[in-house]
Amino acid sequence: MKPTKISNPEYFHKVVDCQWACPAHTPVPEYIRLIAAGRYTDAYMINWESNVFPGILGRTCDRPCEPACRRVRVEDEPVAICRLKRVAADYKGEIDDLIPTAPEQKNGKKIALLGAGPVSLAVARDLMPLGYECKIFERDPVPGGLMRTNIPSFRLPEEVLNEECDRIINMGVEVQYNKEIKSLKEFLKEDFDAVFVGTGAPKGKDLNIPGREECDKNIHIGIDFLASVAFEHVKKIGKKVIVLGGGNTAMDCCRTAIRLGGKDVRVYVRSPKVDMKASDWEIEEAEMENIPIYENHVPKEFIHKNGKLKAVAFEKVKAEYKDGRRKLIPTGEPIEIVECDDVLMAIGQDNAFEWIEKDIGIEFGEWDMPIVDRTTMQSTLPRVFFGGDAAWGPENIITAVAHAHQAAISIDLFCNNKSLKKRPEPHVFLESTKMGLHEWSYDNGYAEVDRLAVPHADPKVTLADRKVEVELGYDDRMAFEEAARCLNCDVQTVFEEKRCIECDACVDICPEDCINFIQNADEQELRENIRVPALNLAQDLYVSGKLPTKRVMVKDEDLCLHCGLCAERCPTGAWDMQKFFYFGAQSHDGCKK
Amino acid sequence: MSFIKKPNARHPNLPKNKLGLTRRDYEGALSTLCAGCGHDSVSSAIIEACFQLSIPAHRLAKLSGIGCSSKTPTYFLNKSHGFNSVHGRMPSVATGANLANRDLYYLGVSGDGDTASIGLGQFCHIMRRRLNMVYICENNGTYGLTKGQFSATNDKESKSRKGVDNMFESIDLAALAIQLGAGFVARSFSGDKDQLIPLIRAALSYKGFAFIDVISPCVTFNNHAQSTKSYEYFREHNEAVGFLDVIPENEEISVNYAEGKSIEVNVHDGSKMLLHKLNKSYDPGSRRKAIGKINDSRDKGEIITGLIYLDQNEEDLHDTLLTTEKPLNQLKKKDLSPGLKKLRQVNKSFS
Numbered sequence: 001m002k003p004t005k006i007s008n009p010e011y012f013h014k015v016v017d018c019q020w021a022c023p024a025h026t027p028v029p030e031y032i033r034l035i036a037a038g039r040y041t042d043a044y045m046i047n048w049e050s051n052v053f054p055g056i057l058g059r060t061c062d063r064p065c066e067p068a069c070r071r072v073r074v075e076d077e078p079v080a081i082c083r084l085k086r087v088a089a090d091y092k093g094e095i096d097d098l099i100p101t102a103p104e105q106k107n108g109k110k111i112a113l114l115g116a117g118p119v120s121l122a123v124a125r126d127l128m129p130l131g132y133e134c135k136i137f138e139r140d141p142v143p144g145g146l147m148r149t150n151i152p153s154f155r156l157p158e159e160v161l162n163e164e165c166d167r168i169i170n171m172g173v174e175v176q177y178n179k180e181i182k183s184l185k186e187f188l189k190e191d192f193d194a195v196f197v198g199t200g201a202p203k204g205k206d207l208n209i210p211g212r213e214e215c216d217k218n219i220h221i222g223i224d225f226l227a228s229v230a231f232e233h234v235k236k237i238g239k240k241v242i243v244l245g246g247g248n249t250a251m252d253c254c255r256t257a258i259r260l261g262g263k264d265v266r267v268y269v270r271s272p273k274v275d276m277k278a279s280d281w282e283i284e285e286a287e288m289e290n291i292p293i294y295e296n297h298v299p300k301e302f303i304h305k306n307g308k309l310k311a312v313a314f315e316k317v318k319a320e321y322k323d324g325r326r327k328l329i330p331t332g333e334p335i336e337i338v339e340c341d342d343v344l345m346a347i348g349q350d351n352a353f354e355w356i357e358k359d360i361g362i363e364f365g366e367w368d369m370p371i372v373d374r375t376t377m378q379s380t381l382p383r384v385f386f387g388g389d390a391a392w393g394p395e396n397i398i399t400a401v402a403h404a405h406q407a408a409i410s411i412d413l414f415c416n417n418k419s420l421k422k423r424p425e426p427h428v429f430l431e432s433t434k435m436g437l438h439e440w441s442y443d444n445g446y447a448e449v450d451r452l453a454v455p456h457a458d459p460k461v462t463l464a465d466r467k468v469e470v471e472l473g474y475d476d477r478m479a480f481e482e483a484a485r486c487l488n489c490d491v492q493t494v495f496e497e498k499r500c501i502e503c504d505a506c507v508d509i510c511p512e513d514c515i516n517f518i519q520n521a522d523e524q525e526l527r528e529n530i531r532v533p534a535l536n537l538a539q540d541l542y543v544s545g546k547l548p549t550k551r552v553m554v555k556d557e558d559l560c561l562h563c564g565l566c567a568e569r570c571p572t573g574a575w576d577m578q579k580f581f582y583f584g585a586q587s588h589d590g591c592k593k
Numbered sequence: 594m595s596f597i598k599k600p601n602a603r604h605p606n607l608p609k610n611k612l613g614l615t616r617r618d619y620e621g622a623l624s625t626l627c628a629g630c631g632h633d634s635v636s637s638a639i640i641e642a643c644f645q646l647s648i649p650a651h652r653l654a655k656l657s658g659i660g661c662s663s664k665t666p667t668y669f670l671n672k673s674h675g676f677n678s679v680h681g682r683m684p685s686v687a688t689g690a691n692l693a694n695r696d697l698y699y700l701g702v703s704g705d706g707d708t709a710s711i712g713l714g715q716f717c718h719i720m721r722r723r724l725n726m727v728y729i730c731e732n733n734g735t736y737g738l739t740k741g742q743f744s745a746t747n748d749k750e751s752k753s754r755k756g757v758d759n760m761f762e763s764i765d766l767a768a769l770a771i772q773l774g775a776g777f778v779a780r781s782f783s784g785d786k787d788q789l790i791p792l793i794r795a796a797l798s799y800k801g802f803a804f805i806d807v808i809s810p811c812v813t814f815n816n817h818a819q820s821t822k823s824y825e826y827f828r829e830h831n832e833a834v835g836f837l838d839v840i841p842e843n844e845e846i847s848v849n850y851a852e853g854k855s856i857e858v859n860v861h862d863g864s865k866m867l868l869h870k871l872n873k874s875y876d877p878g879s880r881r882k883a884i885g886k887i888n889d890s891r892d893k894g895e896i897i898t899g900l901i902y903l904d905q906n907e908e909d910l911h912d913t914l915l916t917t918e919k920p921l922n923q924l925k926k927k928d929l930s931p932g933l934k935k936l937r938q939v940n941k942s943f944s
């Protein structure tokens with residue numbers, strides 16, 4: 001193999017598994033160290049800069065970072081990255097002075113943002129400090145999008161949501177509420193330099209089986225139901241409730257239903273439980289509230305009497321997997337009839353772009369979705385950009401934020417007549433953490449501590465009031481302990497072959513057998529030849545140039561604990577532990593140079 | 594020296610031996626030696642060899658004298674028996690222990706000061722007696738622990754770190770060992786585990802006195818440009834006489850070497866040693882030739898490594914003294930006191 005090019009920032013970036021997996025590339029280990037140091041405000045600000053909604057995300061993020069966490073490979077349970085983010089938000093100090101302000105003198109460019117969900121808010125946050133005039137048009141009377149209308153308050157309290165939405169709007173964003181855009185063609189006649197579409201995927205899927213129409217009064221689309229609850233149009237529900245669907249929306253629906261008076265609330269899923277789309281922790285929370293989940297049940301009919309819903313008829317199936325595809329095969333067991341008063345249908349969401357005319361230059365592709373560039377977020381009509389759930393269908397908040405950063409960069413480049421293809425570079429620093437012979441500016445010891453469970457409020461209280469938050473969050477002690485579990489994957493093992501005398505000290509000490517001095521070969525061979533074969537192909541090999549004995553150093557990045565023992569045992573300083581700071585480019589980086 | 598504990602976390606795919614243990618189960622406390630000390634690599638080679646041989650930790654006793662090298666038994670096999678004795682006196686303790694219980698593996702670790710200076714007398718006699726043990730001398734040409742004085746193995750042409758000449762001839766421990774009756778004599782290098790691990794395995798499988806002189810650089814006091822025991826000097830002057838494979842009992846020999854180039858030796862524990870000679874004419878079975886080879890290489894400025902001498906007879910002190918098979922702690926009163934009848938018989942033989 002050729003020597004690894006560590007000057008390419010993406011090499012070390014990939015070693016920081018969590019940050020690499022985070023769509024917005026939040027510098028996770030950096031904020032976790034700040035939390036351990038009690039510097040909650042600084043931890044919050046790093047988050048705010050990269051993911052815009054730390055308080056919200058610290059409670060609701062889909063956390064793609066956690067399954068990616070190195071700790072999963074080392075001992076199974078990831079660091080509670082998400083809930084530590086909440087700690088930063090809960091305990092931060094005064095931050096008003098730290099938030100960038102929009103200049104008095106505007107740059108003369110006007111941007112329209114359609115929808116006031118997280119994606120539009122984040123675009124506004126990125127553009128306001130650059131002097132853009134941002135104007136949001138929102139159908140609802142309040143900002144937040146699905147974060148407000150669909151994520152229940154027992155998971156995300158209103159104050160937290162308000163605080164982080166207001167922080168952006170208070171930069172001077174103009175918002176026109178109760179304004180639904182019904183024709184983009186008309187709208188484009190208005191005087192905006194760029195238009196950003198952040199209208200989400202607002203249509204809940206329906207299920208057309210016998211009885212659907214007759215029982216309409218008691219069959220509710222999940223996301224509409226949740227919105228009605230949020231806006232307090234709906235305050236109670238029947239005693240027996242059936243929730244159809246296995247995603248996160250289903251989990252929010254069932255948990256909301258028991259808080260509105262449902263006594264016998266059940267979730268029915270078509271697939272086996274292991275295939276459920278909902279996150280494990282969402283399923284766990286529902287089960288903790290004693291909501292049963294029935295797998296392999298396909299709804300066949302809504303049974304009604306005198307125009308009133310009585311029950312749902314289910315066919316029982318079993319899953320068969322062939323060539324990676326799943327087929328649900330009826331078991332032949334008798335149809336199961338389950339009585340109910342109300343049904344909540346949470347079987348998916350669609351986009352709805354009836355309001356975008358087909359003749360205005362925006363091309364549509366598969367599934368009747370607009371064609372949007374994956375990097376620039378630009379549609380085929382140059383001044384129209386898309387992001388969030390509106391771009392490629394339902395995702396999550398952190399993805400919306402990541403889209404927003406890219407869209408803001410593009411809009412800024414576009415308004416400055418620059419090429420959108422030339423993206424600004426990320427900010428990277430690499431600096432030694434060495435403070436003494438065996439002292440580092442980070443805590444390099446390996447904490448043999450199990451993941452700490454987040455304490456919950458008394459269920460008697462939370463089940464009685466849908467607005468009471470279930471999770472209490474970590475206190476400062478717990479946060480400190482959990483933070484210690486972070487392996488500091490951003491503190492990189494940097495090898496300088498010129499210094500190495502091939503004494504083997506690093507090989508001998510490494511607890512995870514990462515380091516090898518062997519004959520060079522191609523990647524596949526090297527992966528097989530090292531002390532413990534490197535089977536995880538998703539993780540790179542770090543290869544040095546030739547050493548005096550003609551061998552090369554090969555390090556398997558997979559399980560490195562970043563404990564620094566290799567560097568402590570190295571007599572010549574050939575290994576050094578260097579902190580790698582990576583911060584993705586944002587709109588203010590775009591036109592600087 | 595490190596402040597943090599070596600994490601217990603380990604690679605999930607570490608190979609397991611016959612006992613179901615991984616290499617890490619053979620580790621000891623975290624070393625307090627200088628970073629880069631050759632001795633730590635030797636410890637790691639010992640760990641690997643014991644792991645490969647599936648030695649149950651409680652069946653091995655590690656013994657040492659005084660010195661950085663003699664500290665190392667703390668850093669491997671922390672579940673084994675151990676005795677850190679007085680400077681140069683490890684052989685006496687080993688002899689006592691071995692006579693009391695011949696069923697254990699005895700692994701002595703010493704330094705060149707411990708062996709060739711203060712302990713030279715003890716070293717000579719333990720070899721004459723062919724005590725069944727492995728004696729590893731971690732040879733760095735210096736008294737590391739007492740801050741870098743020349744030791745008796747320091748070559749005359751070598752200088753101290755501050756440029757001072759060495760005035761005296763050096764002792765070649767391998768040559769001495771061959772001369773005084775050691776049955777297995779090898780030399781190796783801490784930085785060459787591919788060579789060292791099979792040698793330690795073979796030595797542990799060997800019955801009789803097995804000596805390995807391991808050049809093990811002292812990074813702090815004897816790794817400078819004018820030293821002949823530095824990493825760099827060794828790598829430039831190493832002349833390996835062969836490669837050694839140890840094939841466990843019931844395993845097929847899979848490699849084929851050119852005729853006349855490999856020697857197969859059956860070891861008493863059932864395994865086989867397979868020595869692949871790099872030089873066809875070299876004969877590790879002859880004392881005279883082995884000593885000659887050491888001297889020749891030395892004259893050429895080379896350091897010969899590998900298995901230098903092997904006595905296939907595998908005899909040890911117990912064979913000579915006809916001592917009891919059983920460890921003393923297992924002898925019952927019946928074994929120790931032959932009874933009145935026997936006593937009378939013995940007494941009668943004098944009358």
Ligand SMILES: Cc1cc2nc3c(=O)[nH]c(=O)nc-3n(C[C@H](O)[C@H](O)[C@H](O)COP(=O)(O)OP(=O)(O)OC[C@H]3O[C@@H](n4cnc5c(N)ncnc54)[C@H](O)[C@@H]3O)c2cc1C
Nearest residue numbers: 060115117118119139145146181199200388389395396397
């Ligand atoms: C029940 C449920 C629970 C969820 N839980 C989580 C969670 O825990 N964590 C997570 O990360 N994600 C969660 N999500 C997904 C997440 O909420 C969305 O991915 C995210 O809100 C998308 O942001 P957005 O800004 O693209 O769109 P949205 O949040 O949908 O915002 C779009 C906004 O546009 C407005 N709008 C729509 N059409 C028009 C129009 N024509 N004119 C004017 N305004 C319009 C809407 O009123 C809305 O305010 C959940 C989704 C659901 C349905």
Ligand SMILES: Cc1ncc(C[n+]2csc(CCOP(=O)(O)OP(=O)(O)O)c2C)c(N)n1
Nearest residue numbers: 660661662680704705706707735736737738
């Ligand atoms: C009886 C006695 N004399 C002297 C000493 C001082 N002393 C301690 S270690 C040592 C030399 C050790 O050298 P070596 O065996 O080569 O070990 P190294 O530290 O080089 O590994 C000496 C002279 C001692 N501890 N005891």
Ligand code: SF4
Nearest residue numbers: 510560561563564566
């Ligand atoms: S930091 Fe060094 S010693 Fe620690 S696990 Fe990584 S490679 Fe091994």
Ligand code: SF4
Nearest residue numbers: 500501503504506570
């Ligand atoms: S400890 Fe340092 S000098 Fe020794 S082999 Fe490792 S990198 Fe090279």
Ligand code: SF4
Nearest residue numbers: 627630661737811812
């Ligand atoms: S002084 Fe020399 S022998 Fe002793 S630990 Fe340090 S490097 Fe090793």
Ligand SMILES: [Mg+2]
Nearest residue numbers: 704705733735
């Ligand atoms: Mg010494």
